[in-house]
Structures are given as C-alpha cells and as structure tokens.
Amino acid sequence: MGSFKKLNSKIYEKTTSVITPDSIYWKQLGTPVLVKEFGTVDYINFSPVEPYFFAVTCSVRVQVYNPITKLVAKNLSRFRENAYGAVFRSDGRLLCAGSEETHVKLFDVSTKNLLRLFKGHSAPVHRTYFVESRPQIVSFSDDKSFKIWDIPTEKNILSYSDHSDYIRAGATNSIIPDLVLSGSYDHFVNMYDTRTNQKVLSVNHGSPVECVLFLPSANVFLSAGGTEIKVWDVTAGGRLLKSISQHHKTITSLKLACDNKRLLSGSLDRHVKVYDISNFKVLHSLNYQNAILSMDISQNNDILAVGLIDGVVAVSRREETVKVKKDDKKTISWKHPSKSFQPTVDSVTPCLNHEKETKHDKCLRKFEFSKALDSVLLPYVANKTPQVTVSLIHELIKRRALQKAFTGREQKSVAQILRFFIRNITEPRFAKVLIDAANIFVDTFEDSPLIMDPEIAKLLLSLTQLLKEETAIANDLSQLQGAMCMILAGAAQQKTAAVGANLRPVHHNLIPSIDAQKDLIININ
Template sequence: MSSFKKLDIKVYPKTGPEITPDYVYWKKLRDPVLVKEFGPIDYIDFSPIEPYHFAVTCSVRVQVYNPITKLVVKNLSRFRENAHGATFRSDGKLICAGGDEGAIKLFDVSTKSMLRLFKGHEGPVYRTFCAHNRPQITSFSDDKTVRIWDIPTEKNLITFAEHTDYIRAGALNPNLPDLVLSGSYDGTVKLYDTRMEKLILSVNHGHPVESVLFLPAGGVFLSAGGTCIKIWDTISKGKLIGTISQHHKTITSMQLASNNNRLLSAGLDRHVKIYDISTYKVVHTMDYPNAILSLGVSKTDDTVVAGLVDGLVCVSRMEDKDKIDKKEKKKVSQKYKSFTHNEKVDVIIEDENVEKISRYDYYLKKFQYSKALDEVLRPYFVNKTPEITVEVIMELLRRKALERVFKDRDNKFLIQILKFFNKNITDYRFTRVLIIAFNVFLDVYQDRINTMPMEVLTYFNFLNQKLKEEVDLGEKLGELAGCMSMLLVAGDTTSSNENGYELKNLVASADAQKDLIVQIS
C-alpha cells in the first residue's frame, strides 16, 4: 500500500514593498511614541551634540526633549505670543528662536535664561539660525526682509529686502557661512552674499516656498513648495537640475540624514519620503496619522521626530543593537535544546527523515473530510493562508466529497463558509475553484435558502452584490479592451494582439461569475 501524500500547497508570491537595504534600515524604527503638545508643531531641531536632545517649537514655548525618555528636560517659555523656528547653535549650548512678537531671542540651554533680545523686524519671525563659527544670527520674517544680527551688540548688521511676500523658509550654507538662502510665498528663492551685502541669485520655484536646504557640498540647493522639490545649481547661475514630485499635497519640511546621503521630505499628505541623494529616487516611505508640519532627524539617524498639525509629536527610535543581538541569540536557543547531565551537554537534533503532517492532512488521511474543512476554516487559515483552505476544497472536489461535507451543517458552519466565499471569490487566484465549490453549495442548500435564518441570508445578499459589481467591472474592462484594440489596430499587429489578450484576461473571472448571479438571486 502506498504511503499518504500530503497536499501540495501552491505558494503565491507575496505582494508588498521591495526588500532593499534602505527598507531594512528604516524599518528598524519602532512605532512612534506620541506626545501631545498645546498646538500645531511649528518646528523641530536636533542638537548637534550627544545625547542629541531635540527642540520642539509650539504655541508660546520651546520645549527640549530627551529622545530616549521622551520627557521634557528644558522648557523655554519667555514668549508672550507664538514662538517660531527654534534652532540650536553648532555647539548645542544656545538656542535662538523667533516669534509673532517680531523679536529674536537667544537662550542658554543649560540655565534656560534669555541672553539676548534682537528687535527690528516689523512682522513675525518664522526662521532663525545661528551662523557657523561666527557670532551672528540670521532671521527670516513676514515683513519680507532677511536680517543679519551681531550677537555681542544686538545690532542689525545687514538687511535684505528683495522679496515681495512673507518669508517662511531659510538656510545657511554649511561650508560658506557668507551665503544665505531664503524662500518666500512670492514663489521665489533668493541667494545672498553677506560679504558684498547684495543679492547674487534668484530663481522662481513656481509655488509658495515652505522649505529650502543646501546640499553638503554647498553648490546645490533644494526648494520645496506645492507638491514638488526642485534642485538648483548655484555654479551655473541657478540652473534647474531636476524636479522631484512624490507628494500629492504641500511639502512642508526637508531634512538630510544618513551622513547627508539621504533626503527626507514631509508633507500635508501624512507621508515622509526618503530619497537617495545620488539618484533622487524614493527608497522608503513612512506614514503618520495626520498632516506633518515639521520634521527632525538626529545626527546618527537613531531618532526621527515628526510634528503634526493636531499638536502631536511622533518620536520614533531605532531598535537598540543590543536588543537585536538578544533576539538573534534567543532564536538560536530556541532552535537547539540542550540539557546538562554530569557536566556533559546533550544536544537534541530533530530527525530530518521524520516528515510531519499538518492536522488537515491527518484528517484527509483518515477520510474525516468534515473535520479537514473545519480545520482550514479557522481564522488563522482564513486570514493568513487562504490558499490552504482553497487547496483543501480542491482536494475534496477531486475526491467527490464536497457535497457530502456541505450537507446537514449547522448555521455556524454556513456563516463561516459564506464569509470565506465573500472574502475570496473575487480573488483572481481562487475564483475558478470557489465558483465550482459555491455551485456545489447551492445545489445542497437550494431547497433550504428561504427557511434559513436572517444572519445567514445576509451573507448571501453580500455575495450577490459583490458578484454584480464584479460583472459590471468586467463589462467595463471588456469595453476598454475593444477601445484599446481599435487604437492599436493601426500599429504593430503583434503588440495589438498581446495588449488585447492581456485585457481579456482581466475580464475572464468576471465572465465566469455571471452564471452565479441567476442562481443566487
């Protein structure tokens, strides 16, 4: 007598994102911890020194958080009106911030005391930056001016008034501190040289500019506004190098990460896109629960913080390397069980020649067909591996046992099997098999349908509606196939036939379902 042969389950390719090194790297970010603030998060900036605290500008305060504990360690609240754009100095010891009062305030992080107050702007100041290696602050205001301030004397050294609308974005060149970049709601980005005290370059972004950023070398800068990011070359007098358009709502923030090899952009569409700087192609996407106004990334990429329009601060941390190592060790310890007897270690190795069979195979082997079907209708199989359920149904059809399995079942089973049909009958992988199985089911219960409880009939109605929608879709695809054939008939015959054949394949499952509607109705 031949031995029992297990079911050969067809493995379908899993759909999902392509597994790349970037995908693996950024997936190490754990689920964000949500911290509620008092209003929309205006700006987020990370300290350039360890332990990489980050400053959150929101409402009438600037709060400095510890990225590990997610707790506030410093609270700067010397503002009567809304604060804007708080940033750390390059040594992490000072923070400068603007606000609706029109003044720039400089704070000592350790003592929380206000060291300097710079007055002169006639409108709210939205962005402020401490210059690299020099005692100066650059501010960008709604009064349409960019100003350079001297920290020791609190004097306004230079004023640029080239824009015609609010200035909400600014950046300093990391390698050439004399170059200042500003972005305005007039749709332009302007580059100034503080040595000559004049405008040296102006480009038109085409939309109100929300964020500007210098790339590490300093010869290229980015502008974000509307749904696109534009790349400009300063050496060739503002030549447009390229355009990135991956968001479908306004982009609000840009940051560099991974040692300046990756660009992150956040927008009102709730997405953070990560690009490879060398190709400007998207390598990963992160989703958030609401529109993103600000974004911050720590120097080592171990913390990513997003500020949302509803006042939530989302703090995501990378998995600790120690924890990853522990997980790997745990996997190894689970693979091999060891026991110590008299200071000797016996390692139990499973016999590879012993072939284990699953419970549903065991029931099929014993000809207990009803139990086999009940087993694969459990939630685990239905939700995680429906192909196994379909394979068992195919085997029961092959053995001509499906009709016997369907007979005289209780309402609980009827609801289970109808739920499975509802969920999977329109899946192109299972359509043909489930149509045959459902025909068998109708043959068994056609005399009892009118006497079935309402909860069972509800699932019949759901299935009827779903199949009607599929047939309507099939008819529309058939019309599309005809239109495509007419459009391609003047072209290459082979190409036309191939395209028409592919479209006909799309409607095949819908055509096969038409016969069911009459029976279900």
C-alpha cells in the first residue's frame, strides 16, 4: 500500500509579483511618517544641498522641514493669502514662491528675511522657478502669462502671453538656460527661447497640463495632464515619441530620481509610480492613503516626501542597511602541560526535518470527511488561508464525499459554510470549485428543515443576489467581447492576406462560468 499523499493547496495560491532589484530598492523606503499641515499641500521641493531640507507650501505659509527629525526648521509666513510653488535655488540659500496676492516673493532661507518682491502679474502666481546660473526668476500665473524677472533690480525682463487659459505648469532647463517651457489649461505646451524672444515650439497635450519636465538631454521633455504622460522630441519639431497611461486619475506631479535614470509620477489615484527612463516601463508602485497633489525626492534618493489632498505630508526615509561585522570565530582549546589539544569531529549527524501532519490531512487519512471539513472551516484557516479550505473541498468532490461531509450538520455549521461561499465564490481562483460545491450543498439541503431557518434563508438570498450580479457582469463582458471581435474582424479585412493569416482567433470561452452560475441560481431558487 502506498504512503498517504497530503493535500496540495499550492494550486490555489495567489501568484506573487516578480522581485526585481528596483522593487527591492524602492521597498527600502520605510513606512511614511505623517505630518499634518493646515490645508492642502500645494507643492514640495527639496533643497539641492545637504542636509536636504524640504519646503512645504501650504495655506498662507512655507515651512522648511528637517528630513531627519520631521520637525519645522524654518517658517516663512510673510503671506496674507495662499502661497504657491516654493522652490530652492541650486545652492539652497534662497527660496522663491508665488502667491494668491499676484506677487512673487524671494526669501533668504537662513534668516527668513523677505529680500525681493516682484509685482506685475494680475492674477495668482502658482509656479516659480530659478533660472540656472543666472540671477533670474520665472513665474507662471493665472493671468495667462509668464514673466522673467531680474533679481537684483526687481524688474520684469520678458513677458509672454500666448496661452488662452491658466498657466499652472512650467520648467526651466539646467543645460540651456535660455529655454523655458509653459503648460496651460488650454491643453498646449509652449517652448520659448529667450535669446530670440520668440515661441519656438507648441504641442497639444490633449488635456489640461498639470506638470512639464525637461529630461537631462534637453532634447526631450515630458508633459502630464489628465491620465497621460506624453514624451515629446524637441529636435524633431515636437514629435510625440510616447504616450504613457498608467494612472486612472489626473497626474499632478513628475520628478526625476536616481541620477535622472528613473521617473516618478504622482496622481489623484493615490499612487506614485516609478518608470525606467530608457523605455518608460513601470518598475514599482507606491500606495498612499489619499489623493496626491505634490511630490519630491531628495538628491540622494533617500527621502521621499508626498503631499496629500487632506493636508498630510507623508515622509518616507530609506532604511539604512546596517552591516554587522562578524567576529572571528574563537577556537576553544584545552591546554595540557606539554601541548595544546583541539578536538576533531569524526562524523556529522544530519538534521532530519519531519513535516508535521495537518489536522485535515490526518482526518482524510482516516476517511473522516466531516471532521476534515470542520477543521478547514475554522475562522483562522478559512479567513487567512482560504486556498486550504478550497483545496479540501476540491479533494472531497473528487472523492465524491462532499455530500457525505455536508449531511448531519447543525444550523451554526451550515451558516459557516454559506458565509464561506459568499466570501470567496467570486474569487477567480476559487469560482469553479465553489460553484460545484454550492450545487452539491443545494442538492443536500433542499429538503432539510434547516432551509426554513431565518438566518440560513437570509444567507441563501445573499448568495443568490451575489451570483445574479456576477452573471450580469459576465453577460456585459460577453457583449463587450463580441463588439471587440467585430472591430478586430473589420480591421483584419484592411490588412494584407499575409498579416491576416497570422491573426490568432479570438476564443469565445473566456467566461466559462456563466452557465454554471445560472444553473446554481435556478437550483437555489
């Protein structure tokens, strides 16, 4: 007689995600520390120099935080109305910000003094940036214009008004300071060359533009708006290179990381996604508790700060990997008067790992099917590892013993089985097995007086309603599949015969459980 084969529950386990070096790297960002602000977080910007303080623009103030202690180091409150888009200069000593007051303000970070006040806009200024290697500031306003200011004289050098709606996005180029990008709610992104004082490029993003960003080469730039990130080639006259749509709500911020080899995007769908800049494939995704309005990462990629719509700043810091130096193993010796003696090992006894037999396997081996089912319906098994319960039900179906395991049960046990069905019957991994089990359950208890119990009747109605909803969804998917087949068939006629011969046929059995669900509803009713 052969040895008893234990129950195999691995076939119903969830497929695990592929572990890559990038996923390991980004998972090292620890659990976010939540800092509550006074309103929605409009903008976050890290200082380019150590110790990488970051400025949070929120309500009528700009607060500079220490990334280690998560405490406010500086508080810039020289605003009577809302402040917007505070950014550091490349040396981290100056900070500029726009405001609802239509002014642009320049601060000394160390002393918190207001150094310059730039007046000239007629509407709120939402984004401001320093021009690299020049004493200039660029400001983007809701008055449909953006201006370039000279810091020493506080004068407006250049002004552009080619947009027809609010300008809420802009970018300067660190390699070519003469190039400036502006993104507007009129769906257009314009590029200007300050040497010729002209617009040199204009592209239509297709949605209100929330963020624009130059890539390091300066030949390519990104625009984000709606649920798409679009990649544009400057040298080809604004040709669209790629359109990325990995978010399902509006994208609000873009940032470069890892020496400009990775791109981060934050969205109202509560996700921050990490892309490889070479092919724009998603490498990792970070989840947050609420919609994301702003985001930035430190120069060394060790601190990620995310601003949420409810006024919370989530600060994640990379966990330091502490290398423990192992001490050299000390050899123990027993010294005799004449010589040192060290013991020798004659043989090594292998350690035998005996696998512990589970309770349901023990019951199956003794053909105690009802007890085996009871053991896997216990809450700590059915809730935490439902694949074990489904595996046992599948085994009992194969042995034609499930009906025997169902019979003779009390009201509490029957309710437990129905709750398990309701909780897991819509799970794709378990649907086929649990529909067959539910049919056997109905056949077993259709003449039982337990059906008249109010609690059991209520659970049966819940199961019926759940299956009706699943059947309706499956029917809608079938109709959608039929429509897609017609579209594909029409597209195939326009292709050459060689390409058409290689088209794979669309199978019509992608939803195999509709008939089974309908039969189960009829049986329950």
